[in-house]
Amino acid sequence: MRLMVLQLNYRTKLNEIINNHIEIGVEVEKHRVGSDKRLSLKPFPEKLSASLTPYVKREFCTSQLEFAMPHSTNPDLIVDLLSTVIKNTAQQLEPDEQLWHYSCPPELSCRVEDIPISQYPKESTEYRRQSCLRYDARRLLNNGTHINLSFSPEATSYLMKELNYLTRDDLYIQIAQHFMFNRWLLTYLFGATPFAGHDYFDHNPLNGPVRSIRSSSLGFANDTRGDYRSAQHYITAIDRAVARGDLLQPREYYESVRLKSGDSKDPHRILEHGITHLELRTFDLNPLAISAVTVDQIRLIQVLILYFAYQPRLSGMQVKESLAVATIMNERVALESPTERTAYAVQGLDLLADVADFIKTKQLGGIFEDVIDRYRTYFLQADWTLAAQVLEKVEPY
DSSP: OOOOOOOSOHHHHHHHHHHHSEEEEEEEEEEEEETTSBBOOSOOOTTOOTTTTTTEEEOSBTTEEEEEOOOBSOHHHHHHHHHHHHHHHHHHSOTTEEEEOSSSOOBOSSOGGGOOBOOOSGGGHHHHHHHHHHSOHHHHTOOOEEEEEEEOHHHHHHHHHHHTOSSHHHHHHHHHHHHHHTHHHHHHHHOOBSOOOTTSOSSOOOSSOOSBSTTSTTSSSOOOOOOOSSHHHHHHHHHHHHHHTSOSSGGGOOOSEEEEOTTOSOTTHHHHHOOOEEEEEEEOOOTTSTTSSOHHHHHHHHHHHHHHHTSOOOOHHHHHHHHHHHHHHHHHHHTSOTTSOOTTHHHHHHHHHHHHHHHHHTTOOHHHHHHHHHHHHHHHOGGGSHHHHHHHHSOOO
C-alpha cells in the first residue's frame, strides 16, 4: 500500500487523496463455454502460465473463473492488467473453449441439478452443494464485477479529522449507506443484462428487454436486505437472517455493498478489527470491453467515495427509510426498457450536477469533470447507456 504524508493545502489534499490514496481492487467473474457457446463442463484449467495463476481463481461453479487484480490507485493500470490477464487466459484455454463475457449464464449443457460445482476449497463444497439444493442454480451462475475500495491510513486520518468521524468504521458506514441509497444510479449507468438465455427462466416474466436482469429481483437467488445504520446493525441483520434460515451462511449475503474486514468472509471480524474496505457488488459485466469494467467507471467510483463522505450524516430512522426507497428505485430502474428515459432522469441529472460542483469546488481535476459530463449525457440519451448498447450489439441466445 502506498504510504504518503498529506502535507499540502486543503483543496490539493483532496486532489492528492483521489489520485493517490484511494485503493481499488477489481474482481471479474466469467464462465468458460464450449465452441457451441454452452456452459463448459470441463474442470478448472490447471495449466495456465505462471504469469496468470496469481490472478485467476476458482469460483462457485467449475466453469467460472475469477480474475482478481491487486489493489491500485491507478484506474488505467487496473484496466490494462485486467485486459491482459483475461486475454491471455482466453488464449490458454482448451482449443474448444472460450470465455463468456455476459453476466447472465450461457445456455446449459446439462440438467440444472448436474451443474458441476467447484470442489476447492474443500471447506466450501458443502455450502455450495446446499446452495444448489436450495436455490435455482441458474441464478447462482450470474457473474459480475466487484470493486473493492479503501482509503490509505493517511487519507483515513485526514477525512476523520476534517469531517468529524469518530472512527474509521463510521467513515466507511457513511460511504456504504450512500452507495446503497444510489445503487439505482449505478444500475442505470452500468446495467448490461437486457436479456437472459432462453433456459434462464422456466417461464419468462418479462415482456421485453430490460436494463439489468442481474441487478433486479430476477437476478441472485436470495433477497435478504441489510441494515447499514452501523457496523453492529449490519452484523446483527446477517446473524438474524442466518438464524431464521433465510441465509445458509453469512457469505451468502449478496447485497450491493458488503462491509469487509481483511480477506475474511465472516462479518464478525469487523467487531475486532474494524472495517478495512467496502466491496461494491452491483456491477454487471460490460460485455463490450474485454476487461468487463472501464477506466471511466472506476473514476466515477473514486469521485463518489469522496462525495459520499462529505454528505450530511443521517439518523438511524432516515437510513432505514432511505434504504427502503432505494430498493424500490433500483428494482424499477433495473426493469425499465433500456432504450427509454428512466423515471429518475431528473434525480440522476441533479445528482451528477451536484457531484460536478463538488469536483470543481474541491479542485479534483478536469479528468473527473469530463467523466461526469459523459455520464450526464446518458440521462439525456438513453440509447447511450450500456444496456442499450448491449441490446444493439450483443445477439440474444
